[in-house]
Amino acid sequence: PQSYGVLTPGAAAESRPFTFTASGSCGGTVSATLHLQDGPEDLGMVTFGFPLGAVGAGGTTLFASAAAVDIPSSGAAAPYPSSISVSGLTGTVAKVKATLTGFGHAFPDDVDVLLVGPGGQRMLLLSDAGGGGAVSGLALTFDDAAASALPDGGPLSSGTWKPSAYEPASDAFPSPAPGEPYGTTLSVFEGTNPNGTWSLYVRDDFSGGAGTIAGGWSLSITTSAPVCCTAPPAGMTVSPTTGLVTTEAGGTATFTVVLNSAPAADVTIGLASSNLAEGTVAPASLTFTPANALLPQTVTVTGVDDSLADGPVAYTVTTAPAVSDDPHYAGLDPSDVSVTNTDDDTAGITVSPTSGLVTTEAGGSANFTVVLKSIPAADVTIGLASSDLTEGTVTPTSLTFTPADALSPKMVTVTGVDDPIVDGSVAYSIVTAPAVSADPTYAGLDPADVSVTNTDDEPADLIFKDGFESGGLLRWSASQNVGGRLAVSRAAALDGSFGLSAQVTDTSALYVQDDTPSAEPRYRARFLFDPNGFNPGGGGGNSTVRLLVAFQGTSTRTVTVVLRRRQGQFSVQAQALLDGGGQSSTAFVNVTDAPHAIELDWRRASAAGANDGSLQLWIDGAAVPALGGLNNDTTRVDMVRLGPQNLQAGASGTLFFDRFESRPVGRPEQPAEMLPAIRTDLDLPAEAREPAPVHAGLACGPAGRVREAPEVEAQAVGVHAGVLVGPAHRDPGRGGGDRVEAERARDDAGGHLLLDRPVRRAHRFLGCRRGPLKKEELPLAHDLALFGIVRVAAGLLRVLVLGRENGRHGGV
Structure with missing residues (x-):
């Protein structure tokens, strides 16, 4: 017997340990009968039942019905209900997840879905969610442990969601569905016998749009079973460990972790991504207590975007060895999880602009830029060349992009080239060669060529x-x-x-x-x-x-x-x-x-x-x-x-x-x-x-000698309009009426002094011949007289003086 001392009404309870050996079947119940006595007063007998054995995981099993469920525009779906028969499971339900495969409807808000277990437990998976946005081909998984429910008014999307019932009080399903009330979580099935018929009742509660669950539906049932007489084996189940896919657009994937038995103390498991540039993991750790050890915990992996055209990249979610005061769990290392992150970057080369560039034959230039669309795994080199080097040149003649500067545009300059042709505006191209790279996604990519026009600078009369x-x-x-x-x-x-x-x-x-x-x-x-x-x-x-x-x-x-x-x-x-x-x-x-x-x-x-x-x-x-x-x-x-x-x-x-x-x-x-x-x-x-006229086939030779053209020679001095002009002399100065006004011109060899027109005309007729004037020369003499005898005489004297200064005699 055990004495509990004085027990005061309303005071704290007293406890005493009892030790006894139970006999019975594992999972059965043993009854303990206590005889209570308060001093000399006999209080009678009290009986308590104790289960035999500890609760352990019975495993997770998937059951499915692949038959489609057709949802009318109003009323019950066909079949009504759709059923799944479950058998062969031991223990009781620890967790249920339900999945609708190929869900589609013109107005999802009209759809109500009721799940009923073998024992009559019932709950709403879906009711009045998703608004009026039409959907098709969705995979909707319902799990009490999901992060959130489906949106009430927003569009539906595939994923794992909490049960989503927004108007449960107004959802009365027609017979043979059980009546209200309906639960709103899957936990209503926990602790029940999983074996028997599970029924899915689907209806459309308003006219105007039809739908389907084209791929049927499935149940994932996790059970718990008693473990007796021996110490429960320590272990962890990670599911799945392969096949997970994330996307660079932020797409996610999930897996679960659960302990195989209840530990004697909390168990913590760290989680990490092997490549944070491809994916992240949440939460960063999981903690299992003796109370929730047999309930799977969900881990979410999210894809990370990068600028690399790297295709699908494999990475791993690493599960760290467990940390626990339970020696059976401490140091146990769960399986890692393999994930693939799909790429949203494509290899490409952007050239801008590719047309409208104008250069000029005066050397005017134009620019365009080249940049890669993603970061390559190796250097990328692009050759550049002008299609017509007589119209334009390009600088540089090649571009090299490294992974470090691939997303920074590089400038290319096109410069017009002068040509000797009156050709107007001429079109040519800057030809971009196929890329050379050890990165196979870039090797051989051929960027767009660039169209350029070179404007002409030649005068219209040029040949x-x-x-x-x-x-x-x-x-x-x-x-x-x-x-x-x-x-x-x-x-x-x-x-x-x-x-x-x-x-x-x-x-x-x-x-x-x-x-x-x-x-x-x-x-x-x-x-x-x-x-x-x-x-x-x-x-x-x-x-x-x-x-x-x-x-x-x-x-x-x-x-x-x-x-x-x-x-x-x-x-x-x-x-x-x-x-x-x-x-x-x-x-x-x-x-x-x-x-x-x-x-x-x-x-x-x-x-x-x-x-x-x-x-x-x-x-x-x-x-x-x-x-x-x-x-x-x-x-x-x-x-x-x-x-x-x-x-x-x-x-x-x-x-x-x-x-x-x-x-x-x-x-x-x-x-x-x-x-x-x-x-x-x-x-x-x-x-x-102006071309000079030829007079009597004569030309001025050295020292004023006359020769017959065309075999006449002239000294290597300026010859202009039939006038011999000596090497350049300085004008003696301006002022004085008897000075001959002179025009000056200097040729490529250093310049020659040109006499004014009347003197040149006189020299043309008189300076290169001797003898009296001919009849046809009289009009010229008249012109000279009009010009002024003194002016002509001064001009001729100047010619003579200039000639003698250079050792030449003009014959005047």
């Missing part, structure tokens, strides 16, 4: 120009380059950075060819050249070579510029083709063995019999006596070749050429007076640009 600054011959229509002896180099430059050299070793012509002229009735061209000690060969000390030839068709020479070397002296002549096949030539004009500017202006006759064709040649800005009155109305210019041609045996040396330019001056659709002068670097008087 062609090339200063060889491109470093090659690509601007020319064709070339004849025997043995590679026609070359563009810096050493050959006469202007700018590059020039053309023609190394002659035999009689093979070396030239570049321009096919741009189109039946030109007038042709004006200019180029620079340097004899550079060239030997035309031929013997006799008197040989020529053609520097420039303008052709009619492909073989008929219309205009020719010839270089001659006689007794070591170089001279230049221009030739024009006549209608009958004959040829008219200018005088040979001596030039030094140094760079010179050659310019010509050829014009065919306006009509048959008009005989008004002409050819004017300038050397270093000084005009050679022009060829006029040409009968050449059937000629034209279709093609031009620049370079040594018609070479003689023994020819040798290297000629240099540079800065070629041609214009169709005088085209009918654009009058000559409207066109700019080609010699933009000269500051010559306007009348100096």
Whole structure:
């Protein structure tokens, strides 16, 4: 017997230990009968029942019905009810989860779902949730341990939810469903016998929309069973441990952890993600007490977004060894859980903009950017090139993106290139090469090309120009380059950075060819050249070579510029083709063995019999006596070749050429007076640009000698409008009526003093001949008289003085 002492009514209870050995079946009940006595007073007998054995986990089993449940627009679904038969389970219900598979409805708020257990326990899984947003194909799992219920008015979505009954009081299910009241949690089934028929009653409580549970429904039943006579085995169940999928869009997955037996003390299990860049886990730990040890706890894994196009990435939720004062559980290590995080990034390359870019031939530039859409696993290199280097260049020529800077746009600059063609606005492209990378998602990706337009800066009257600054011959229509002896180099430059050299070793012509002229009735061209000690060969000390030839068709020479070397002296002549096949030539004009500017202006006759064709040649800005009155109305210019041609045996040396330019001056659709002068670097008087008339076939030779054209020679001094002009002299000063007013112009070689027009006209007729005036010269004398005898005399005296100062006698 045990004495409890004095027991005071309403006071704290007293307890005493009893020890006894029970006999009976495991899970059965043993009755303990206590005989109570208060002092001498017998209080009678009291009996208490004690269960035999501890409560242990009986396991979790899944039961399903795959038959669809069709929900009408109003009323009970078919079948009504849908049933699942459960058998073979031991113990009682510890936890129930229910899943509706393939749920869909036009107005989910109308749907009510009632679950009834074998013992008649009943609860609402779903009632008046989800509002009016139509859904289909949802998987809805109901679990008392879920984080939240389905939304009342918002759209439904797949997942694990608490039972969601928003109007339970108004949900009366028609027979044979049991009547109200209905529970709202799945815990109503706990402690009951799981075996028997489970029924699902579904109805639509309002007309207007139908639905279905296309995949049927299922139950996950966890039971508990008594464990007797032996110590319960310690252990943990993690389910599932594989197959979980999260998404970079924040998609989640869940698993559960439960102890296999009730511990003697709390058990704590830590949880962590092996890759926080792919997924996180919540909660960070689970604690099981002896009271809830057999109830599974849910763990949620959430995908994490990144900028890598890395595809599906596997990671792990690591379960730490258990921490507990129960020696059976301390240090037990549950199974880890394998998860895959699906990618929402795609490999790609963005080019912006891809059109609308404009460059200019003046060097104007435009920009675009390139950036990767995601972070690659390795460097990505993209080559860049211009589709037309004569219109634009690109900088840089390649871009390399690293994982560190892949999302930072890189700028590309496109710069316009000048060309010698009147071609208007020309479209070209910046070609982006396929990406090169060790990352297979980027390797071979071909970014968009970029469309660019290069605007022209050439004057409308230009035919062609090339200063060889491109470093090659690509601007020319064709070339004849025997043995590679026609070359563009810096050493050959006469202007700018590059020039053309023609190394002659035999009689093979070396030239570049321009096919741009189109039946030109007038042709004006200019180029620079340097004899550079060239030997035309031929013997006799008197040989020529053609520097420039303008052709009619492909073989008929219309205009020719010839270089001659006689007794070591170089001279230049221009030739024009006549209608009958004959040829008219200018005088040979001596030039030094140094760079010179050659310019010509050829014009065919306006009509048959008009005989008004002409050819004017300038050397270093000084005009050679022009060829006029040409009968050449059937000629034209279709093609031009620049370079040594018609070479003689023994020819040798290297000629240099540079800065070629041609214009169709005088085209009918654009009058000559409207066109700019080609010699933009000269500051010559306007009348100096006009072809000079030829008088009696005479020209001024050294010391005023008269020779018959075209074999007349002139000293290497300025020759302008038929007037010999000595090297430049300073104006003696302004003021004084007897001073001859002079116009000044300086050519490329240092400048020459040009006499005023009346004096030049007088010198044209009088200074290059002797003897009395001819009849046709009397009007000129009249003009001179009107101008003033003193002024003319002073002007002629000045010419004589200037000539003597330079060792020359003008014959005045």
